Amino acid sequence: MVEEDALKKYKEKRNFIDTPEPFTNTKASPDKPKFVIQKHNASRLHYDFRIEVGGVLKSWAVPKGPSTDISQKRLAIPTEDHPIDYIDFEGIIPPGNYGAGTVIVWDAGSYYNLNIKEGKETSLPESIEKGHLEIFLEGEKLRGAYALIRTGREGRKFWLFLKMKDEYADKNDILQERPESVLTGRMIEDIENKD
DSSP states (O other): OOOGGGGGGHHOOOTTTOOOOOOOOOOOSSSOOOEEEEEEEEEEEEEEEEEEEETTTEEEEEETOOOOOOOOEEEEEEEEOOOGGGOOOOOEETTTTTTEEEEOOOOOOOEEEEOOTTHHHHHOHHHHHHTTEEEEEESSOOOOOOOOOEEESOOOOEEEEOOSTTTOOOOSSSHHHHOOOTTTOOHHHHHHTTT
């Protein structure tokens, strides 16, 4: 079980009486670590990219969403670690709460580490610390090699999220072609307009 400190920021920002977001951390993967991309219509529509590392979901907000096009470099802004139980969260975060808006699971699956140096795998926490992470996504929509690279001046923690060159790269707009939830098949508007 992950130490409480890893989720301190997450819990401080939320009132779990008001929000349906999970506060537990019970769904750690016994085999391959998991990833999720949540489409989040908050004050602005964006996508949250989360990967299971060290008992939590390391998280980045990706304003323009992921791409399968190797020429596209997408800004990714680190956010607080989330509990692993967040991996299948879908629903409405009520007004007045942090991140208020609608969330769907746009893509999900497992992933594995591609960071190999001198024949040895660099651990995921070390790769994140160094600001250069290469992983292979095995999702329902996204497959193949992706990189997260920290960029910018010292003190500015911006990252780039980009597709690496492989047989899964293409120029199609996956966000337009596949806007639905991989859990329920619903669109974000279906959840917003259900009542």
